[in-house]
Amino acid sequence: MTILAWSPQLSVNIAQFDDQHQKLIKLINDLGAAMSSGQGAQVISKTLRGVIDYTATHFAAEEKLMTAHGYPEFRQHKLEHDALVKQVLELRDKLERGNITVSIETMNFLRKWLTDHILKTDKKYGPFLNDKGIS
Numbered sequence: 614m615t616i617l618a619w620s621p622q623l624s625v626n627i628a629q630f631d632d633q634h635q636k637l638i639k640l641i642n643d644l645g646a647a648m649s650s651g652q653g654a655q656v657i658s659k660t661l662r663g664v665i666d667y668t669a670t671h672f673a674a675e676e677k678l679m680t681a682h683g684y685p686e687f688r689q690h691k692l693e694h695d696a697l698v699k700q701v702l703e704l705r706d707k708l709e710r711g712n713i714t715v716s717i718e719t720m721n722f723l724r725k726w727l728t729d730h731i732l733k734t735d736k737k738y739g740p741f742l743n744d745k746g747i748s
């Protein structure tokens with residue numbers, strides 16, 4: 614079950630971040646597969662843990678590069694990251710409390726969460742960082 618597919622439209626034109634976004638998409642699809650195949654709560658929560666951990670790694674990498682180059686929209690970008698992390702942790706809490714209605718809602722949320730952030734926010738740093746010689 615593919616929740617979300619990579620497409621060139623999602624490219625931010627920075628190779629390492631395109632790679633990381635593709636990995637995040639894969640992790641979210643893995644989570645969707647675990648849910649739709651009726652895996653137990655333990656497997657699902659482990660898979661979600663993978664999404665959460667890799668999200669933290671990815672956000673930190675973006676923040677580091679934006680900071681290193683004095684990206685003018687850093688603060689706003691960081692606020693969005695923080696809000697997204699908070700939301701995904703809330704989802705984990707819901708799942709861990711055994712809220713079964715959360716599954717489809719979770720996948721819709723994660724899909725929208727990732728694509729909106731990449732399309733509306735991440736894409737803005739592309740040209741700025743490209744100008745700094747990063748591609």
Ligand SMILES: [Fe+2]
Binds near residue numbers: 675694735
């Ligand atoms: Fe970002």
Ligand SMILES: [Fe+2]
Binds near residue numbers: 731
């Ligand atoms: Fe990103």
